[in-house]
Amino acid sequence: MEAKIAQPRSLFRSDAMQKLLAFGGLLVLFVAFSLASPYFLTPDNIGGIFLATAVNGVLALGVTFVIINGGIDLSVGTVMTFSAVMTGQFITVWQLPVLVGVLAGLATGALCGLANGVVISKMKVPPFVATLGMLYATKGLSLVVSQLHPIYFNDTPIFNQTAMGSILGLVIPALDPIKNVVLIFFGAAIVASIILTKTVLGRYTFALGSNEEATRLSGVNVDRWKTAVYTLGGLFAGLAGVMIAARLNSAQPALGAGYELDAIAAAVIGGTSLSGGEGSILGTIIGAFVISVLANGLRILSVPQEWQIVVTGTILVLAVYLDRRRKR
Amino acid sequence: MKTKQMLSVVFALLTVTALIVGCAAPAAAPTAAPATQPPAAAKKPYIPVISKGFQHQFWQAVKKGAENAAKDLNVDITFEGPETEAMVDKQVEMFQTALDKKPAAICLAAVDSKAFIPLLEKAKAAGIPIIGFDSGVDSPIPVTTAATDNIAAAALIADKMAQLIGGEGEVAVIAHDQTSRTGIDRVKGFTDQIKAKYPKITIVDTQYGGGDQLKSTDISKAIIQAHPNLKGFFGANEGSIIGVLNAVKELNMAGKLVVIGYDSGQQQMDAIRAGTEAGAVTQDPIGIGYKCVDAAVKAMKGETLPKTIDTGFHWYDKTNIDDPTIAALLYK
Numbered sequence: 010m011e012a013k014i015a016q017p018r019s020l021f022r023s024d025a026m027q028k029l030l031a032f033g034g035l036l037v038l039f040v041a042f043s044l045a046s047p048y049f050l051t052p053d054n055i056g057g058i059f060l061a062t063a064v065n066g067v068l069a070l071g072v073t074f075v076i077i078n079g080g081i082d083l084s085v086g087t088v089m090t091f092s093a094v095m096t097g098q099f100i101t102v103w104q105l106p107v108l109v110g111v112l113a114g115l116a117t118g119a120l121c122g123l124a125n126g127v128v129i130s131k132m133k134v135p136p137f138v139a140t141l142g143m144l145y146a147t148k149g150l151s152l153v154v155s156q157l158h159p160i161y162f163n164d165t166p167i168f169n170q171t172a173m174g175s176i177l178g179l180v181i182p183a184l185d186p187i188k189n190v191v192l193i194f195f196g197a198a199i200v201a202s203i204i205l206t207k208t209v210l211g212r213y214t215f216a217l218g219s220n221e222e223a224t225r226l227s228g229v230n231v232d233r234w235k236t237a238v239y240t241l242g243g244l245f246a247g248l249a250g251v252m253i254a255a256r257l258n259s260a261q262p263a264l265g266a267g268y269e270l271d272a273i274a275a276a277v278i279g280g281t282s283l284s285g286g287e288g289s290i291l292g293t294i295i296g297a298f299v300i301s302v303l304a305n306g307l308r309i310l311s312v313p314q315e316w317q318i319v320v321t322g323t324i325l326v327l328a329v330y331l332d333r334r335r336k337r
Numbered sequence: 338m339k340t341k342q343m344l345s346v347v348f349a350l351l352t353v354t355a356l357i358v359g360c361a362a363p364a365a366a367p368t369a370a371p372a373t374q375p376p377a378a379a380k381k382p383y384i385p386v387i388s389k390g391f392q393h394q395f396w397q398a399v400k401k402g403a404e405n406a407a408k409d410l411n412v413d414i415t416f417e418g419p420e421t422e423a424m425v426d427k428q429v430e431m432f433q434t435a436l437d438k439k440p441a442a443i444c445l446a447a448v449d450s451k452a453f454i455p456l457l458e459k460a461k462a463a464g465i466p467i468i469g470f471d472s473g474v475d476s477p478i479p480v481t482t483a484a485t486d487n488i489a490a491a492a493l494i495a496d497k498m499a500q501l502i503g504g505e506g507e508v509a510v511i512a513h514d515q516t517s518r519t520g521i522d523r524v525k526g527f528t529d530q531i532k533a534k535y536p537k538i539t540i541v542d543t544q545y546g547g548g549d550q551l552k553s554t555d556i557s558k559a560i561i562q563a564h565p566n567l568k569g570f571f572g573a574n575e576g577s578i579i580g581v582l583n584a585v586k587e588l589n590m591a592g593k594l595v596v597i598g599y600d601s602g603q604q605q606m607d608a609i610r611a612g613t614e615a616g617a618v619t620q621d622p623i624g625i626g627y628k629c630v631d632a633a634v635k636a637m638k639g640e641t642l643p644k645t646i647d648t649g650f651h652w653y654d655k656t657n658i659d660d661p662t663i664a665a666l667l668y669k
Contacts, residue, residue: 046563053588054562060587061555157392158669161603173587257550257583259604263392264549266420301555308559311542315515 030331031279031295035302042306049309056186058298058305063194064089064253066297068268069275070201071122071245073293076276077205078238079218079285080136084125084143085246086268090261091147092117092250097160097260100168107168114251115244121147122243126236148266155262162258172255190252197248202290204241214238218285274321275300278328299324381413382441384633386626387431388418389446389471389517393548394602395575395622398668399471402626403444410634412441422517422548425449432456442466442633448517450475466636470629472518481642483628485620487519490650491526494571494597494618495535497652498527501595501615502568505537509560511581512573513548520545523573523599541567546580553580554587561588569595575602578617582608601667609658616654619666624648 043050068085075082095117100110121143128139162168171189178185205211213234216224225231254260279296281288303324307317386403390396400416407414415435419427428448435443436459443460445467447453457478460467467474469482498508510527514520524543531538541564546553553572557580561567570585572578578598582605585591591613598605598617608614625648632642653663 048563048565051562054559057555057558057562057587061558064551152392157397158394159603163607253551257554257579259550261550263420264551304555305559308544308556309563311544311563314545 031292031299031328034328035295035299038299038302038306042302042309045306046309049306052183052186054305054309056188056191058301059186059191059194060188060256061305062297062301063191064249064256065268065271065275065300066194066294067197067245067249067252068272069279069293069297070197070290071242071249072269072272073201073276073279073281073288073290074205074214074238074245075136075242076273076281076283077218077285077288078214078235079221080129080140080235080239081273081283082122082125082140082239082242083137083269084121084140084147085242085249085272086265086270087144087147087151088118088121088243088246089250089253089268090265091121091151091154092247093254093260094151094155094160094250094262096251096254097162098154100165101160101162104164107165110168111251114254115247118247118250119240119244122240122246123236125243126239129239130232130235144266144269151262151265155260157262159262160260162254168255169258172252190256193248193252197245198290198294201245205290210234210237210241215286218287220286271300274325278325280332296328299328381411382634382637383413383415383438384442384444384630384637385435385438385440386414386416386444386470386630387428387435387446388416389422389428389448390420391416391418392420393575394668395600395620398622399626402623402628403630404626405623406627406630406634410631412630412634414630418446419448422448422514425452429453429456436460436463436465439463440465441637442468444468444470444629444633445474445479446471447474450518466633468629468633468636470625475518480636481632481644481646483625483632483646483648485625485648485650487522488526488529490599490618490620491523491573492530493650493652494599495527495530497616498569498571498595498597499531499535499538501597502538504535506568507539507541507564507566508569508571509541509564509567510543510571510573511553511557511560511577512543512545513577514545520573527571527573546577548574548576550576550579550583553577554583555580557581557584558588561585561590561594567594569597572596572598575600575605578614579604582614585613601669603669606658606667606669609653609655612655616652618650618652619663620650621648621666622668623666 048054068089072082072085092114096110096114099105099113100107125140125143128134129136173188175185175188177187213229217231217235221231275297276288276293277283278299279292281293300321303321304317307320388396388399396418403414403416417431425448429452433456443465453474454476457467457476461478467479469479471484510524512520512524528540531540542560544556544560546556553576561584570581572581581596585594585596596614598614601619605614605617609616628646628648632646635642651663651666657663
């Protein structure tokens with residue numbers, strides 16, 4: 010029980026400091042890139058950075074829950090793709106209303122997450138293995154359902170227009186580069202933050218991650234809440250699937266593998282501990298921005314891509330190292 | 338019991354979903370022999386075709402050509418390839434398995450030629466002729482290679498680009514990767530031609546997006562942002578050019594940039610018809626598939642073959658996209 014009682018205080022300390030640190034890092038990147046190139050700090054480019062963060066950001070939201078809960082989800086990238094393909098299947102192939110397709114995409118993600126949760130909590134398969142299995146299964150299913158062809162949304166232009174339009178821009182023209190899909194990301198982040206900090210699900214997510222046995226002993230139905238956490242993770246992957254389909258105006262069945270690593274990196278840079286029990290939504294969002302700002306800035310400076318990847322890896326390790334050092 | 342019930346429900350749901358989807362999908366499924374089918378079942382000669390991929394539309398078109406040839410020439414083929422063009426190990430394994438099945442010949446588009454040398458020698462020792470296709474195999478062992486001259490094709494794109502931007506200014510390139518033969522050749526063909534013939538044109542940036550549409554979009558946007566004087570953009574494969582097109586659309590730059598692509602696909606063809614893309618070079622993927630199987634059958638019979646079979650490439654734009662000769666080469 011001791012661990013549980015000690016948790017809130019260390020959590021608070023870790024939270025505030027880590028966010029400050031990560032946010033400071035993000036600011037440093039911004040200033041450095043702005044000084045290095047006149048093309049970095051332009052409205053269109055900033056809009057581009059937000060857009061590039063949106064899909065990975067939403068994936069990272071789900072991953073944050075799963076990691077805080079003490080697990081891992083390797084399947085988010087391909088679940089995202091499978092959800093995109095199912096959205097395409099509903100809207101373009103079966104010609105159902107766009108809203109139905111969007112709901113189908115979300116449901117696909119949630120169902121995959123539910124399956125992950127059941128396999129992990131009831132069948133006691135380790136999360137790494139269970140979600141690795143789901144990674145393969147959904148990767149294959151995307152290809153099966155789409156028959157290896159991209160599914161386009163050319164008959165329903167409203168889908169792409171809604172995502173890539175800008176409600177903000179209609180009100181304040183200067184904000185036109187901030188597209189609706191970015192607002193959806195922010196909306197999802199706010200919802201995620203409320204769930205994590207203000208609901209029972211959020212409390213149990215932390216409790217399970219810091220001490221599963223103690224949580225079980227205090228009478229909590231551990232299996233059920235764990236399943237709920239993975240379902241939520243899947244739901245966010247489904248949302249990311251709808252978003253990527255809308256942005257690309259197509260469901261591309263072959264992409265997705267590898268996206269889970271970016272999502273995990275965002276959560277970890279943002280201070281989520283891979284050993285569970287620790288993390289925050291704000292941190293993850295900052296982490297997601299660190300990755301996309303880094304990628305964008307280095308591209309603006311025409312740094313060769315192979316070096317961009319090296320820099321991202323170095324930053325990831327550095328961020329976690331600083332976090333560890335501070336806690337020692 | 339409860340656990341079991343719940344589990345069965347979940348799996349039943351997933352299976353049913355997959356089944357419904359499978360049944361409702363158009364029945365245009367390819368009738369090719371599945372890759373797992375053992376060749377022993379048929380008396381026809383067996384020729385495994387090992388490609389560099391299978392997910393992209395391009396490879397599906399190559400597969401179609403190979404299947405057409407198999408039908409015409411009365412042989413059995415299987416068509417398989419690794420999921421990404423980086424999976425050397427998987428492809429080596431596929432080749433090994435193919436060798437074990439004692440085929441009449443093998444068609445191969447190697448991801449990494451050097452990794453195949455020991456296996457190629459093994460095939461040679463066993464008297465199994467190897468036919469290279471697409472990027473080919475960098476070795477004297479294959480009896481012939483059916484491929485597009487990617488360097489010449491990219492040089493043609495450089496000429497078109499120069500002509501369309503008026504012979505001077507800044508252009509950028511986005512390609513799929515810097516390690517595969519096609520990635521290397523297309524960037525080299527374009528770059529060398531610009532340097533040799535058009536001193537007033539500068540290539541301000543060359544980046545790689547792995548053929549991933551989303552990543553290519555974000556990369557293209559960054560490049561356009563960083564170079565406000567950019568006049569032209571070359572996307573060196575289908576995923577790359579889709580990224581350029583998305584970037585141009587998202588930045589409202591349609592008509593302000595000369596965009597040139599490679600291969601085809603629905604989205605690229607739509608853009609060419611709409612005028613947002615100036616044109617593209619198409620290879621003859623069906624021809625590549627057909628000619629490699631055709632060459633394999635000839636090699637099997639002991640006929641002599643030329644060292645390379647040029648499968649050709651063609652420039653197409655708004656004006657000739659619907660010509661029957663071009664339309665036959667394009668895939669959706």
